[in-house]
Amino acid sequence: MSSRPQPTRQQSDPGRSCHAAAVAVAGDPAEVAARFAAALARRGLDAARLWVDRVPASAAAARRAAELARPLPADGPPVRAVLLRHDGGADLVLVARRGPLTGRALGELAVEAAGAAPPVEAGCGDRPAGAVLEPVGRPEPTAGAAGDRTGTAAGTLVGESAGTVAGEDPGPEEDTAWRGGNPRADRSAAYAFAVPAGTDRLALTGAVGAVLARFGGVRRVRVGTLRDEEPAVVPVAVEGSLRDLAARPADPAPLPAPGPPEVVVGVLAADSPADTYLPSLTPPWPLTLTLRGTTVTCDFRTGVWSAEVVATVARYVTRVLDQLLADGERALADCDLFDDAERDRIAALGGAAVELPEPTGGIHDRVAGWARDTPDAPAVSYGDDRLTYAQLDARAGRIAAALRARGCGPDTRVGVCLERSVDLVAALLGVLRCGAAYVPIDPTYPAERIRYTVEDSRVSLLVGADGVEVDELLADDTGDVTGAPAVTVGPDDPAYVIYTSGSTGRPKGVQVPHRNVLALLAATRDDLGLGPADTWTMFHSSAFDFSVWEIWGCLLTGGHLVVVPHLVVRDPAEFHALLRAARVTVLNQTPSAFAQLVDADRRAADRLGLRLVVFGGEPLDAGMLTGWFDRYPEHECRTVNMFGITETTVHVTAQTIDRGLALAGTRSVGPPLPGWYVHVLDPAGRLLPPGAAGEIHVGGAGVADGYLHRDELTAQRFLPDPWRGGRMYRSGDRGRLLPDGRLEHLGRLDDQVKIRGYRIELDEIRQVLLDDPDVLAVAVTVDTGAEAADVRLHAYVVLADGAGPAADLRRRAARILPEHMVPATVTPLPALPLTANGKLDAARLPAPAARPLPAAREPADTVAGDSRAERMREIWERVLGAEVGPEDNFFDLGGNSLLALRLLRELRAQGLGEFTPRHLYVHPTVRALVGAGATER
Structure with missing residues (x-):
């Protein structure tokens, strides 16, 4: 097969280089032919035939539109003339290549040929010299023929025709650019709307540029146009006015190439004395606006633009034109897209005003309620170590009393740096019961980071690490502590401080009150069906805010929390076995971790008992779920993608994923939770219309108190909400609101990564x-x-x-x-x-440097005479992308838990051993791992 590129519709469509005009005709065909020949001669153009056809009056408009849209063949004459005769009169349609005739010249040629006399019924008569009359057959309408495009006074979808995939319905999820189109159903369509009197091409270009800049969140856009009948672009800087725009000439530029075009909108002016004029038979840009008098016709490709978004753009363009025509010195960026009613509607689109129940007390009070109502129900377990709700409440009470005796209470913070265990959960609960806020610290973190967190948070006491141990707290003789706490904790008191990465080089602590966690459960409990019958896992580190949802989501709804051992977290096969043995029903995972679990599940004979999987922490590639749905249909196991931020209390939105959305590769993270809401704003802090991409701002019940000891940073990120009151968090995430109120997450705006x-x-x-x-x-x-x-x-x-x-x-x-x-x-x-x-x-930047071997060792140094070790070393090098010696530590060479799983899979596939992640963490060098395998054999 030839590798030569095949011409695409955009490249090969001759309609892009043709324009057309139509006028009502006076006189019989012979007279029209004579006038047409004379008009051609006056312009120094070669003689051309006048094709004549008679059509029924009922089909005259459609046939006229079809002839207007029928381009000249590449090797044909420069002008084609067709006279369409019908009972109501006659129409002359001229199609020409742009260049030999400008738009105005083509219109004048058509008017001269038509004559001023009223149309009359006549025979063909004799053929005059210079023009040839020929009958013409009825052509089939071509793609792009969308009816009479002279437009209407009000915004109207004029017509639509099939394009590259005619007849295909849009998929279940329109997941394309902000323009809202569907690439699986690319058609041509037209939309017409009225504009204010006095609008010219310059004003229309400026208005379009202002709207596009707001949609894209940029200060400069490129709008397509024609200059001397050749394609060009107009750079529109929104800081300037129409006067500034007029001083900037258009730049020559080719028409958009196939694929995502650089210029997606163009503006043309139908400056012609003809009754109808099409500056281009095939619209040159994905959205082409053609101005004629006080009507603009929008021709658009539905694979890039949806009719709904085109109508929205048209409405905003009209509103901006009103402002620009009233004040020629007004900066484009200062034009307002919305009136008050629409501004209120958009502000409300990102979440309904839902009043959640006013909470009382704190998180620990709800857990104590379950201890009273279901004292013998399992609360938390770690291996064989188990606590019922009554036992957990009692242990937390003793810890709380011991903490109070050590000076911990309201307005204090307690660091908790403990390994995974039932005592970790009891300690967190005990801190809350004593009235303090807990600061979770992962004991696997480097000592310097632990020290920084302790010092920056100014904890009154550290539990674990080098501080007091849980056993010491439980050994204190503090009397009866199983009843109500000695201090009163309200919903507005701080519950925890979680540290997140900071751009200044130091982590920053996010302080979250009890109220926010209680609101999160009130917003999700009924929809997700959370209750005492559920078993959850605590999979994530207590220093990662996903654990807030895992721990308190479970214990506030009476469920059983299974704490996952550290090494089991890193072994998908062991984790799968734990899920099955513990009969876990609610699983919370980052997509990265879930992908490893799915792989383990494929190899497992037994199915899991999950009824709910919640994704969070990082973007979800929904396509990865199609295989999961084969084994766990949606009606058996619900999958929910949730977007959230530490500063807005774990979760903000929720999107249930079904097979259709997975196949469409949806980027939707769903509508906001009840009590939460989102705004999508441009860089100037203005609301963006639905479909436009900007920065996500989150308000409502989940907004945290701010950053601990960082008043300036808090003021920068936690802003007053001018539309709903209260505060909203400026997330730094990019997204767009869909017209139905769902949010699409589009990544980060800064250097932050997940x-x-x-x-x-x-x-x-x-x-x-x-x-x-x-x-x-x-x-x-x-x-x-x-x-x-x-x-x-x-x-x-x-x-x-x-x-x-x-x-x-x-x-x-x-x-x-x-x-x-x-x-x-x-x-x-x-x-x-x-x-x-x-x-x-x-x-x-160059490619990263390969890790050099230590100078004290020769590159050839391996385990002497051991071919198995050499094969293993080669696999290590392939996985790590670095040279590896027998004593090199896998994790020092850049290995991580996910690469460890890949390494173990390859070792297994090559018959080099059935190793688990536990083996690699204990024996992290080639020499040690070979020895471990030999010992086990």
């Missing part, structure tokens, strides 16, 4: 490296890869003279940063590549 569910500020990593006195400059990048396991952080550093090896920098970073934030590689450079503006030019 890795395995953790929110990471690249600037924090950069700052940690810059703190080394030998480091002069740093850049940090993310290599996303094809799978979650392939996501790698790479650092590039400029070192001072005499600095040590780059490997020392990574080891230092590993002492400060959590494992998921440590760069896989550190590459020294003589200087960072910069743009002309002095910014990092990431495109010019």
